[in-house]
Amino acid sequence: MARARVSNKPRIVSANHLMEGDVMYRTSTGGWSAFLIDAHVVTADVDADGFLAEALSEPHLVVDPGLHEVEVDADGAPRPVSARERIRALGPTVRRDLGKQADQRDAGAAAAEREAA
Amino acid sequence: MYRYDEFDHAFVRDRAARFREQVERRVSGALSEVEFKPLRLQNGVYLQLHAYMLRVAIPYGTLSSRQLRQLAMIADKWDRGYGHFTTRQNIQFNWPTLREIPDILDALADVEMHAIQTSGNCVRNVTADHFAGAAADEIEDPRPTAEILRQWSTGHPEFAFLPRKFKIAITGASNDRAAVKAHDIGLITRRGPDGAVGYEVLVGGGLGRTPMIGKTIRDFLPKTDLLPYIEAILRVYNLYGRRDNKYKARIKILVHEEGLDKIRAEVEAEFAARRADGSKAAPDTAQTAKIHAYFQPPELAVKPATSEAYESARRDDAAFAAWARASVTAHREPGYAAATVSLKPVGGAPGDATGAEMRAVADMADAFGTGEVRVSHEQNLMLPHVALDALPALHAELAAAGLATANAGLISDIIACPGLDYCALATARSIPIAQEIAEIFGDGDRASAIGEFKIKISGCINACGHHHLGHVGILGLEKGGVESYQITLGGDATETAAVGERAGPGLAAEEVAPAIERLVDAYLAVRESADERFVDVYRRVGPAPFKAAIYDADPATV
Numbered sequence: 001m002a003r004a005r006v007s008n009k010p011r012i013v014s015a016n017h018l019m020e021g022d023v024m025y026r027t028s029t030g031g032w033s034a035f036l037i038d039a040h041v042v043t044a045d046v047d048a049d050g051f052l053a054e055a056l057s058e059p060h061l062v063v064d065p066g067l068h069e070v071e072v073d074a075d076g077a078p079r080p081v082s083a084r085e086r087i088r089a090l091g092p093t094v095r096r097d098l099g100k101q102a103d104q105r106d107a108g109a110a111a112a113e114r115e116a117a
Numbered sequence: 118m119y120r121y122d123e124f125d126h127a128f129v130r131d132r133a134a135r136f137r138e139q140v141e142r143r144v145s146g147a148l149s150e151v152e153f154k155p156l157r158l159q160n161g162v163y164l165q166l167h168a169y170m171l172r173v174a175i176p177y178g179t180l181s182s183r184q185l186r187q188l189a190m191i192a193d194k195w196d197r198g199y200g201h202f203t204t205r206q207n208i209q210f211n212w213p214t215l216r217e218i219p220d221i222l223d224a225l226a227d228v229e230m231h232a233i234q235t236s237g238n239c240v241r242n243v244t245a246d247h248f249a250g251a252a253a254d255e256i257e258d259p260r261p262t263a264e265i266l267r268q269w270s271t272g273h274p275e276f277a278f279l280p281r282k283f284k285i286a287i288t289g290a291s292n293d294r295a296a297v298k299a300h301d302i303g304l305i306t307r308r309g310p311d312g313a314v315g316y317e318v319l320v321g322g323g324l325g326r327t328p329m330i331g332k333t334i335r336d337f338l339p340k341t342d343l344l345p346y347i348e349a350i351l352r353v354y355n356l357y358g359r360r361d362n363k364y365k366a367r368i369k370i371l372v373h374e375e376g377l378d379k380i381r382a383e384v385e386a387e388f389a390a391r392r393a394d395g396s397k398a399a400p401d402t403a404q405t406a407k408i409h410a411y412f413q414p415p416e417l418a419v420k421p422a423t424s425e426a427y428e429s430a431r432r433d434d435a436a437f438a439a440w441a442r443a444s445v446t447a448h449r450e451p452g453y454a455a456a457t458v459s460l461k462p463v464g465g466a467p468g469d470a471t472g473a474e475m476r477a478v479a480d481m482a483d484a485f486g487t488g489e490v491r492v493s494h495e496q497n498l499m500l501p502h503v504a505l506d507a508l509p510a511l512h513a514e515l516a517a518a519g520l521a522t523a524n525a526g527l528i529s530d531i532i533a534c535p536g537l538d539y540c541a542l543a544t545a546r547s548i549p550i551a552q553e554i555a556e557i558f559g560d561g562d563r564a565s566a567i568g569e570f571k572i573k574i575s576g577c578i579n580a581c582g583h584h585h586l587g588h589v590g591i592l593g594l595e596k597g598g599v600e601s602y603q604i605t606l607g608g609d610a611t612e613t614a615a616v617g618e619r620a621g622p623g624l625a626a627e628e629v630a631p632a633i634e635r636l637v638d639a640y641l642a643v644r645e646s647a648d649e650r651f652v653d654v655y656r657r658v659g660p661a662p663f664k665a666a667i668y669d670a671d672p673a674t675v
Contacts, residue, residue, distance in 0.1 A: 019144065019216045021168035059150050063164055082598065084537060088166050092538035094466055094548045098197055098212075099167050 010070050011048050012039035012078055013055045014088065015062035023088045023100070024062055026055050032062065034100065036089040041070060041078050118179050118489060119264050119411045121229045128272070129226045132233055136160045137219035159239060159277075161232030162218060165541050171210045171218055172235040173225060177245035177263040177287075178206035178492040182479035185490050187228040189475035195221050200475070202460060202468045204532060204583050205284070206244045206492045207235055211539055233271055238279045240270035240351070244286045246294040247493035250414060251455045251501040253447045256306045257314050259289035261409045262343065268408075269344055276351050280358035281366035283351070284323075287316075291612060296494055298322050298331045298614035299586060301368045302350060305612075307337055315339045320350060320380070321372030324580035328616040329369045332377045334384060342388075349387035353380060415487040415502055420452025424505035430512075437512050439565060440523040443530075445508065452505055456486075457525040458498040458515060463555045466548050467533040468496030477518040485511045494583070494610075495532055497525060524560035528570040528637070531555060532583055536576025536593060537600075543576035545593025545600040546626070550574055553630040558637070567637060569650045571610070586610035588652040589636065590617040591629060602629045604636075606663055607655040620664050632667045639666035 013026040024032040025039035033039070042048045048067055055065035068085045070078035080086045091099015121129070136156070143153040161172040173188070180188075188208055192200045195217050196210040203209055213221055225231055235242060243263045250258040266285055270276065276283070286297040287304040297303030303319035316338045322331030338346055354368045357375070372380050431438045446455040458478055461467050470478075482490045482500050485507045491499040503511060515521040524530045531554060534540065536547030551574050558564045573587030577594070584590030590605035602624050605617030624632055639662050640651045655663065665671060 016164055016168075020214045021164065021212075023167060060144065060146055063150055083595070083600065084166070084543075087537060091167060092548075093546060094538050094552070 008043055008045055010041045010043050010072050010078070011067045012036075012041055012070050012080075013051055013065050014039070014068055014085065015055060015065035018059070018061055018063050026051065026065070030054060035104070036080075036100075037077055039070075039078050041072055041076075118181060118260075119176070119408065125229070126226070129229070129231045129233070130223075132160070132231065132272075133219065133222035133226050136222060140215060140219055143215075155237060159234055159237035160218075160222070161235035162215070163236060163541070165211065165539055166537075167539065168212045169215055169218065170539070171213045171221060171232055172203070173208045173210070173230060173232045174235050174242045175206050175208060175230075175492050176267050177243060177249065177260050178247050178494075179249075179260060180490045180492065181228075182482045182488045182490065184228045184230055185475050185479040185482070187224060187230070189472035189479070191221055191224055192475065193472040199469050199471045201466075201535060202470065202492050202496045202498070204494045204496065204534070204581060205242055206247070206494055207242055208492070209535070211535070236282075238281050238283075239277055240266075240273070240279075240283045240285065242284075243267050243270070244284075244295055244300075244494060246288050246290065247491040247497075247499050248294060248446060248455050248501065249289055249491075250412065251446075251448050251453075252290055252292075252294075253449045254292050255289045255449065256291075256308060257289050258412050258414075259287040259295075259304070259306055261405075261412045262304070262316075262340075263287050264408050264411070265344070265405065266347065269347075276355060279351075279355055280360050281363070283354070283368070285347075293610075293612040293614070294493075296583070296586060296610040296614075298612070299324055299328075299583070299610065300331065301354075302347065303331045304343075309337050309339065313339065316343065318346065318350075320384075321369040321377070322614075323367050323369040324583060324585050325367070326364060326578045326580075327369065327373075328580070328585040329373065330614045330616065331369075332372060334377065334381050342392075345391045346384070346388050349384045349391060352387050353383045357383070414450075415489075417450050417453060417487075417502060418504075420450075420504055420506070422451035424452060424508075427505040427508050430509040434509070436516070436521075436523070437509055439561070440512050440515075440521055441508065442565065443523045443525040443527055443560075448502070450502075454503055454505055454508065456500045456503045456508065456511060457493075458500065458520050459522040459525045459530060459560075460497050460520075461524055461530045461555065462519065462522050463524070463529055463559050464552050465555075467531050467551050470498075474518060474520060477514070477520065481511060481514050484514070495530065497530070522560050524555075524564055526569050526571075527560065527564040528558045528567050528572060529555035529560050529564050531572045531574060532587070533574040534576050534582035536574075536582075540576060540581075542579055543593070544578070544595040545576050545602065547574040547576035547582060547591075547593055550591060550593070550602065550626065550629050554633050557630055557634055566647070567641070567651075568647060570637070571608075571652075572633070573608070583610065584608070585616045586614070587617060588650070588655070589633065594623060596623060600626045602626065604629075604632065604667055606660055607652060609652055618660060620660065620667050622668075624667075632669075635666040635669060636663050639663055 028040040090101040163170040286300040305317040318335040319331030444457040486500040531551040533551040537543035575582035575584040608617030609615040
């Protein structure tokens, strides 16, 4: 994917898992997470280029890595600027029971159950 | 319907095995993604927003109940319990993993199905009229021809790397229910001067960012000349089609830039050369006869033209009457009908069906039809041969399964691509727009009173939702990071094909459904009778009152 024409804006790298197809986010330790909250945010263009290059060097793990602009909230959590990446982070808006939004709800429900037990 | 012979079985199994190997080589690094991508595309495997997507071919939209049950099994076992029927009569699964796709291809091969050439720069699924073999107005069932074209194009080595995708559609009647004029090659079955069956051949139709209606390259082509002539068109396209610019690579651009007369001359010269050298492009007569034999009309019990059971149900059961008005189509055999199963439940995702729904339709096809199901390019299913007597019982079963939405052909029977909720190419969401519009008009008296009204929605310029051909088309774009929807008016997918005209500036998502409601009110105010469809009124009065309605403005100012 072509790098967005931005300069020194906060960005993350997302890709798709080669075998599973799931959306993945590159983390600060150079690994991959299924969750946006774990995405490492880079700002300087030179850092972003290097971060993307690392992702591109792992075609055995992921497909189609790209840089995507985000906003960072007060807690440091990234929020994609584009609707496309927001939908990728959650799942189809017309099927709230599918995609990461459902996984996160399930994870949240499981955590609540464990707490209650 | 067609049954695989040993060659077909071996071909599809071999292809599935080869793709399994290609996946292994991609994982091992022996194939790069650049090398793997065209291979996976030609096996119907896309990478979408959330996951891979597998597009399974349903040749000319014809399925057996056994095949539909297998698709249901695939949806339940390897996907998220549903599939999406498309505007090219295929089915898409939105959540397969690359790891499991080889197993899915094996499961498809078990029931004589595949995903070959449903993507990539090759000849795609050949589509046909969903009422083929049943329609009262048909000259000839187009499906044997579609099957011949499928076999000829599958794995054709010369046409495996065309400049771009290539789509062929065929209609067996003058009434075009296959949108042939919007295809790279469109075939209209005609009778020649001596009464023999042949085809009017159109070339250069297409949608996307430069929509064009196909032009007639041959007024009448005898049947025996079909393959050499189609091959001549493909050869000329392969030779001269642009490869420098993906957006100018379709045959419609070649015809537009070079002129139809020049392309016709090239094609006729190539065709003549093929005939002069004794080329065996035409299938042998034994093979042709064998294919035709698979499409013999089913043996239907003789029935009287009218059915008391059907007529009394229509009189006594308002819900059945409403469903029958929308869903029952005249059959060429007295006492029978083709029944449409709408996959557009009000508020649902157009064209989606769960595994349970697919199994229910398969069971109904066996119980009330001939075990055959059709998929239309309008994303609905059909049972092509149902006795009128059986329609009340069929409706009851459909209602129990939640499949009796009485809106086929009406305003809430909306065609929509998956859009930005699923598709990596999309610029805006399409499904929520369809849902909001459908919820306004429903499938009851209001929709029925409006009459035939074709809304088609695409989530990007690629026009997979066929918006250019909608009586009202809606194109979702992105403007400054926000979804923006353009409305087009007066499109037509039939034999009076037309590309819709843009009404004006884009609307925000929340403005679209109210604008459509105002548009419909404006139509109802000026139509001369309940039988005058929106598209007919548009042609009679022009766009002004409808533009004014959309933008809630004075007609004098639009």
